[in-house]
Amino acid sequence: MGQSIEPLFKSVPEAVPKDERLDEYLALVDAIRLGNQREVGLAGERLSERLLKK
Incomplete structure (x- = not known):
């Protein structure tokens, strides 16, 4: 199984x-938040x- 993390906000999954x-x-x-240096x-x-594009 992969890593799991908590959403930044409770409403994110919705x-x-x-x-x-x-x-x-x-x-x-x-x-x-989770990646290696690259x-x-x-x-x-x-x-x-x-x-910066927007």
């Missing part, structure tokens, strides 16, 4: 199926790109 972009952002945040770096770069 909100994610309704918002694809939120799901993507939270997946990147989870990679930062994954954290890549997720940080992609999250920064997406946030």
